[in-house]
Amino acid sequence: MxxxxxxxxxxxxxxxxxxxxxxxxxxxxxxxxxxxxxxxxxRRQHLVKKEIEPVFNKEDMKMGGSETDATCPSCSHGRALFSQVQIRSADEPATTFYQCLKCEKMWRED
Structure with missing residues (x-):
């Protein structure tokens, strides 16, 4: 450089x-x-990709999540567990995390 x-x-x-x-x-x-x-x-510097830890894991969602009507993007099932967390600044809306009750896929909506 x-x-x-x-x-x-x-x-x-x-x-x-x-x-x-x-x-x-x-x-x-x-x-x-x-x-x-x-x-x-x-000299070449090889970059190592850091592992990303999920905000919620499946056990957290089962213990603290509430059920709602939400369509899974993977299997189109109509029910899911959800939990909301404020992960950005306070003037931004909360992020909602979902877990499908049928296939257990997790997704989020900002």
């Missing part, structure tokens, strides 16, 4: 084009750094 010496923004890399050598350029100011040699990537 290279940064612009004039404004401090991250420089973008541009491939060689029509006889012009490859270069780093700043997207906000006129700074350009032409490269004469090939660019070598020194």
């Amino acid at each position: 290279e940064f612009c010496p004039s404004c401090g923004n991250m420089l973008q890399y541009e491939l060689p084009h029509m006889g012009r050598p490859s270069r780093f350029f700043c997207p906000t100011c006129p700074y350009v750094c032409h490269l004469e040699n090939k660019v070598k990537i020194k």
